[in-house]
Amino acid sequence: MQPRNMSMSGVVDLAAVKAAQEAKAKAEQARAEAARQGGGTGGVSPADLVIDVDEAGFERDVLQRSAEVPVVIDFWAEWCQPCKQLSPVLERLAVEYDGRFLLAKIDVDANQMLMQQFGVQGIPAVFAVVAGQALPLFQGAAGEEQIRQTLDQLVQVAEQRFGLTGLTVDPEAEPGERAEAVAEPPAGPYDALLEAAVQALDAGDFGGAVRAYQNVLADDPGNTEAKLGLAQAELLHRVQGMDPQRVRTEAAEKPGDAAAQIAAADLDLVGGHVEDAFGRLIDTVARTAGGERDAARLRLVELFEVVGPDDPRVTAARRALARALF
Numbered sequence: 195m196q197p198r199n200m201s202m203s204g205v206v207d208l209a210a211v212k213a214a215q216e217a218k219a220k221a222e223q224a225r226a227e228a229a230r231q232g233g234g235t236g237g238v239s240p241a242d243l244v245i246d247v248d249e250a251g252f253e254r255d256v257l258q259r260s261a262e263v264p265v266v267i268d269f270w271a272e273w274c275q276p277c278k279q280l281s282p283v284l285e286r287l288a289v290e291y292d293g294r295f296l297l298a299k300i301d302v303d304a305n306q307m308l309m310q311q312f313g314v315q316g317i318p319a320v321f322a323v324v325a326g327q328a329l330p331l332f333q334g335a336a337g338e339e340q341i342r343q344t345l346d347q348l349v350q351v352a353e354q355r356f357g358l359t360g361l362t363v364d365p366e367a368e369p370g371e372r373a374e375a376v377a378e379p380p381a382g383p384y385d386a387l388l389e390a391a392v393q394a395l396d397a398g399d400f401g402g403a404v405r406a407y408q409n410v411l412a413d414d415p416g417n418t419e420a421k422l423g424l425a426q427a428e429l430l431h432r433v434q435g436m437d438p439q440r441v442r443t444e445a446a447e448k449p450g451d452a453a454a455q456i457a458a459a460d461l462d463l464v465g466g467h468v469e470d471a472f473g474r475l476i477d478t479v480a481r482t483a484g485g486e487r488d489a490a491r492l493r494l495v496e497l498f499e500v501v502g503p504d505d506p507r508v509t510a511a512r513r514a515l516a517r518a519l520f
Contacts, residue, residue: 240363243288247298249305256298260323263360264295264352266331266345269309269319271302276335277318283338284320287345293361294349295322322348325356354504384410384417391423400431425499433460445474452478452486456493463497471497472511480518491515 247255247267256265268284270277281299288297302309302317312321312328320331331344352358391406407424410417438461444451445458455478462471475497478490494515498508 240289243293243361243363244285244297244299247300247305249307252308256323257326259296260326261358263293263358264348265323266295266297266348267312267321267323268297268299269302269312269314269317269321270299271317274317280318280320280335283341287338287341291345291349291360293363295345295352295360324348324352324358355502384414384420388419388423391420391427395423395427395430400427400434403427404431421499422502425496428496429460429463429500432457433464436461450481452482452490456490459493459497463500468501468505468507469511472507472514476511476514476518479515491519 245255256267259265266284266288268277268281270281284297288295300308302314312319316333318335319333320336322329322331331348332340336344349360352360387406387410391403391410394400394402394406404424404427407420407427410420411424414420436457441454441457441461444454448454455474459471459474462468462474472494475490475494479487479494482490494511498511501508
């Protein structure tokens with residue numbers, strides 16, 4: 195399977211929003227069960243933190259595992275001298291980081307398709323996959339200090355944005371030994387509605403997803419998953435019938451028209467142009483007044499929900515909005 199969303203810089207992938215919801219829910223369930231059982235759920239051997247991956251096992255060993263732990267990919271080859279310097283450092287750090295990431299080693303000579311899908315131009319090349327989303331880390335034999343800084347940032351983002359706290363490592367476990375699966379806690383009162391909303395999103399029934407999330411929030415206004423899902427579903431529902439060319443032409447011709455700028459901002463965000471969407475609406479707030487100003491401000495706040503409150507672009511846009519308002 196081809197890795198998704200290979201261009202991560204500056205992009206909000208709506209599939210990633212959904213993946214983050216699912217990953218956070220799984221991580222929270224696992225932590226709750228571990229706490230209930232007194233913290234002991236078993237773990238993997240330190241030797242299992244470094245694995246060899248090929249094209250046949252990529253989906254299982256990388257994409258699926260990335261829902262529970264960040265997977266760092268080391269593209270290497272036997273003939274590559276810099277690889278022989280970098281790989282041992284990554285392997286040692288994988289053990290030192292004690293399960294906070296999994297190292298997957300891919301031999302490019304035997305896995306040309308994966309090399310092409312990741313757009314690898316030269317080796318060594320190091321990528322990461324978090325909740326099914328791929329991003330480049332660095333290329334070449336980087337120094338250990340730089341590698342540690344990069345890994346620290348990766349681990350922090352994985353935990354804060356996706357709820358991935360990594361694997362439990364048992365130093366006494368035999369290589370290849372796995373603990374028994376953690377039992378899932380009983381389904382909550384809104385699980386069926388939330389699952390129905392996710393299924394509606396997958397089927398392209400954005401109106402149905404909106405209604406499902408609204409039903410949850412009617413009884414539980416603080417439900418984080420439903421609020422995030424509703425913002426996503428409403429955005430997709432709004433843009434579903436748009437003519438992108440007409441919307442962008444109207445926005446260009448009417449810079450002071452709040453409705454035109456709001457519609458264009460929705461398209462910006464769906465297309466992954468987060469800062470463009472935020473900047474467009476902040477400019478609209480600054481140049482309009484009354485109802486138009488309120489409409490632009492409210493839509494901006496809604497888009498903040500789609501991206502997530504912890505995203506640094508949201509933090510920067512909130513400051514810019516405050517300056518525009520006051």
